[in-house]
Amino acid sequence: MSALRFEIQATCPETGARAGLLHTAHGVVETPVFMPVGTQGTVKGLSPRELETDLDARIILANTYHLFLRPGHERIERFGGLHRFMAWPRALLTDSGGFQVFSLDTFRKVTEEGVLFRSHLNGDEHFFSPESTVDVQLALGSDIMMTLDECLPYPTGRDAALESMNRTIRWARAGYAHYQRREKSPHCALFPIVQGSMYADLRLACAEALLELDAPGYAIGGISVGEPRDLSQEVVAVTAPALPADRPRYVMGVGMPEEIPRYIACGVDMMDCVLPTRNARNGYLFTSQGKVVIKQAQYIDDEGPLDPACHCYTCRTFSRAYLRHLFQSGEILFSSLATLHNIRHFLDLMRRARQSIIGGKFPEFLRT
RNA sequence: GGACAGGUGGGUGAGCGGUUAAAGCCAACAGACUGUAAAUCUGUCCCUCCUUGCGAGGUACGAAGGUUCGAAUCCUUCCCUGUCCA
Numbered sequence: 001m002s003a004l005r006f007e008i009q010a011t012c013p014e015t016g017a018r019a020g021l022l023h024t025a026h027g028v029v030e031t032p033v034f035m036p037v038g039t040q041g042t043v044k045g046l047s048p049r050e051l052e053t054d055l056d057a058r059i060i061l062a063n064t065y066h067l068f069l070r071p072g073h074e075r076i077e078r079f080g081g082l083h084r085f086m087a088w089p090r091a092l093l094t095d096s097g098g099f100q101v102f103s104l105d106t107f108r109k110v111t112e113e114g115v116l117f118r119s120h121l122n123g124d125e126h127f128f129s130p131e132s133t134v135d136v137q138l139a140l141g142s143d144i145m146m147t148l149d150e151c152l153p154y155p156t157g158r159d160a161a162l163e164s165m166n167r168t169i170r171w172a173r174a175g176y177a178h179y180q181r182r183e184k185s186p187h188c189a190l191f192p193i194v195q196g197s198m199y200a201d202l203r204l205a206c207a208e209a210l211l212e213l214d215a216p217g218y219a220i221g222g223i224s225v226g227e228p229r230d231l232s233q234e235v236v237a238v239t240a241p242a243l244p245a246d247r248p249r250y251v252m253g254v255g256m257p258e259e260i261p262r263y264i265a266c267g268v269d270m271m272d273c274v275l276p277t278r279n280a281r282n283g284y285l286f287t288s289q290g291k292v293v294i295k296q297a298q299y300i301d302d303e304g305p306l307d308p309a310c311h312c313y314t315c316r317t318f319s320r321a322y323l324r325h326l327f328q329s330g331e332i333l334f335s336s337l338a339t340l341h342n343i344r345h346f347l348d349l350m351r352r353a354r355q356s357i358i359g360g361k362f363p364e365f366l367r368t
Numbered sequence: 369g370g371a372c373a374g375g376u377g378g379g380u381g382a383g384c385g386g387u388u389a390a391a392g393c394c395a396a397c398a399g400a401c402u403g404u405a406a407a408u409c410u411g412u413c414c415c416u417c418c419u420u421g422c423g424a425g426g427u428a429c430g431a432a433g434g435u436u437c438g439a440a441u442c443c444u445u446c447c448c449u450g451u452c453c454a
């Protein structure tokens with residue numbers, strides 16, 4: 001039994017797209033949804049107030065590995081959980097640390113039992129097992145937890161991918177069993193993660209094996225690891241239909257605004273990505289007219305708004321010239337205003353996608 | 369008037385006879401960024417030319433002379449700046 005309930009409101013008759021409601025212990029999430037990334041218990045540059053009031057974000061991410069290291073999951077638990085600690089009343093999804101197997105590959109060793117991490121902060125060793133990552137996420141009070149997985153780099157040979165995929169399946173089973181032992185009446189959900197590198201048959205085999213867990217939702221991981229963008233979409237297009245149609249499907253780590261509708265068309269309901277937040281801080285802004293690299297000299301006297309079609313505070317209030325000035329000056333306000341806008345751009349994109357599905361116009365939306 | 373210290377590319381600042389068109393940093397310009405080791409990282413950054421190459425010329429380390437095969441680096445004079453003393 002899961003605290004998570006997924007309700008499908010509309011499906012696109014031509015594509016796999018669907019619109020739904022994800023009922024969590026911390027509110028309703030309208031899908032398809034883009035989830036801003038708040039690795040260390042904060043979406044960099046934004047306050048929870050902005051996320052809630054200005055942006056109406058319903059769910060954000062946090063990270064097990066990073067919060068385990070600092071400030072520590074037990075400390076957060078003593079505070080009453082991560083929601084209270086970071087003053088975020090809405091839904092939280094926590095990644096398991098599986099991505100750090102990929103991104104911090106020089107600091108870890110993978111074994112059958114789990115991952116031995118050497119802290120990137122101080123060198124201390126910490127062992128992450130399928131069970132311990134569930135425990136940490138329970139301590140954080142996550143609404144949607146992820147099983148520990150091994151996120152492979154690209155390219156990975158087929159044999160290595162098969163071996164790793166089987167380990168990820170064993171970890172998912174172990175994590176799931178532990179979760180069911182610990183949570184008799186859960187307030188949260190645990191999603192397994194499909195791996196298999198870029199091999200369609202491995203992806204399908206992995207999905208099939210994970211189905212027996214009867215999880216309330218499934219994720220597709222191991223993409224956006226350096227492969228060509230077309231390949232990421234092919235892998236998702238093959239994998240998503242193999243996951244239960246009545247459960248939310250989550251593609252981890254995507255994507256550019258032009259890619260997102262294509263994932264939705266595959267029947268994907270949830271996505272997260274660091275692009276809007278990280279690129280914002282680096283002066284790369286997403287607009288209705290394409291990218292605006294605000295640091296470019298061409299904007300030095302530009303009196304116009306960042307994106308005339310956007311209604312965010314940044315676009316309503318400031319000129320491109322001023323935003324460029326803030327970036328050039330290294331002012332902290334820039335990060336804040338830029339992130340506010342970029343997240344708004346992504347969330348608006350999702351809202352339009354959702355409305356088009358509900359209104360039966362998703363195919364047209366997909367073409368624009 | 370005297371004594372020291374010093375004048376280097378947009379800025380700062382190394383270099384103190386050849387491997388120096390001249391380190392590093394900053395600024396400027398451009399690029400990257402996809403479950404965040406990221407307010408990070410990479411490249412360009414005197415001028416001209418082309419067959420775009422660890423290419424060819426031309427300028428360049430306050431100024432002018434000089435020593436030397438060779439000078440940002442040594443010598444002379446001058447100009448300028450700073451500190452101190454009268």
